Amino acid sequence: EIVLTQSPDTLSLSPGERATLSCRASQSVSINYLAWYQQKPGQAPRLLIYGASSRATGIPDRFSGSGSGTDFTLTISRLEPEDFAVYYCQQYGSSPRTFGQGTKVEIK
Amino acid sequence: QVQLVESGGDLVKPGGSLRLSCEVSGFTFSDYYMSWIRQAPGKGLEWVSYISSSGRTIYADSVKGRFTISRDNGRNSLSLQMNSLRAEDTAVYFCARDRGFTYFDYWGQGTLVTVSS
Numbered sequence: 001e002i003v004l005t006q007s008p009d010t011l012s013l014s015p016g017e018r019a020t021l022s023c024r025a026s027q028s029v030s031i032n033y034l035a036w037y038q039q040k041p042g043q044a045p046r047l048l049i050y051g052a053s054s055r056a057t058g059i060p061d062r063f064s065g066s067g068s069g070t071d072f073t074l075t076i077s078r079l080e081p082e083d084f085a086v087y088y089c090q091q092y093g094s095s096p097r098t099f100g101q102g103t104k105v106e107i108k
Numbered sequence: 109q110v111q112l113v114e115s116g117g118d119l120v121k122p123g124g125s126l127r128l129s130c131e132v133s134g135f136t137f138s139d140y141y142m143s144w145i146r147q148a149p150g151k152g153l154e155w156v157s158y159i160s161s162s163g164r165t166i167y168a169d170s171v172k173g174r175f176t177i178s179r180d181n182g183r184n185s186l187s188l189q190m191n192s193l194r195a196e197d198t199a200v201y202f203c204a205r206d207r208g209f210t211y212f213d214y215w216g217q218g219t220l221v222t223v224s225s
Binding site: 033035037043044045046047050056057088090092095096097098099100101102 | 152153154155166168169202207209210211212213214215216217218
């Protein structure tokens with residue numbers, strides 16, 4: 001099973017700042033089969049990125065994904081108030097599909 | 109628009125059973141794979157089970173032999189039969205549209221299952 005470790009656990013930033021979230025895999029993720037989700041309290045997760053760098057339908061271009069192999073990054077170029085949430089990465093290159101433990105982006 | 113609505117969550121005793129349902133609208137249900145994913149209180153996400161459009165099923169090791177996923181394409185409905193429930197099954201259960209055993213592009217709001225005596 002591939003273990004995904006996200007860092008940091010919490011990121012304290014102000015609106016307008018850049019957020020950089022990391023997701024590291026315990027072994028290489030096949031063909032960059034990695035997705036990112038956003039979850040707000042009491043809500044379902046929302047797909048942001050798939051294939052490591054492809055934005056899902058309706059996702060603003062301030063969200064971008066990058067990386068390959070074992071190291072992946074989600075970048076939010078300029079934080080909007082609605083972006084403060086928990087973010088999860090998920091790999092689907094091998095079974096079982098696994099999620100990271102999440103990074104909380106909070107208002108500083 | 110795409111909607112997934114879960115129901116059936118409840119408080120159940122250890123060893124008990126529960127059946128969750130997910131009603132789907134806004135897309136051709138029979139064309140898509142589906143999954144159940146759970147989230148224990150204050151914890152991260154765990155994929156639980158998957159069913160293909162033709163009915164092939166896969167389970168996480170943690171629920172294999174206890175949970176059964178099924179679908180009714182005529183009713184646009186997904187189900188999860190949960191037997192021999194344990195305290196560690198306590199979670200919010202989400203149904204999600206599964207893009208071919210890859211990522212999950214639409215999710216329901218979830219239904220809470222609590223296993224406690």
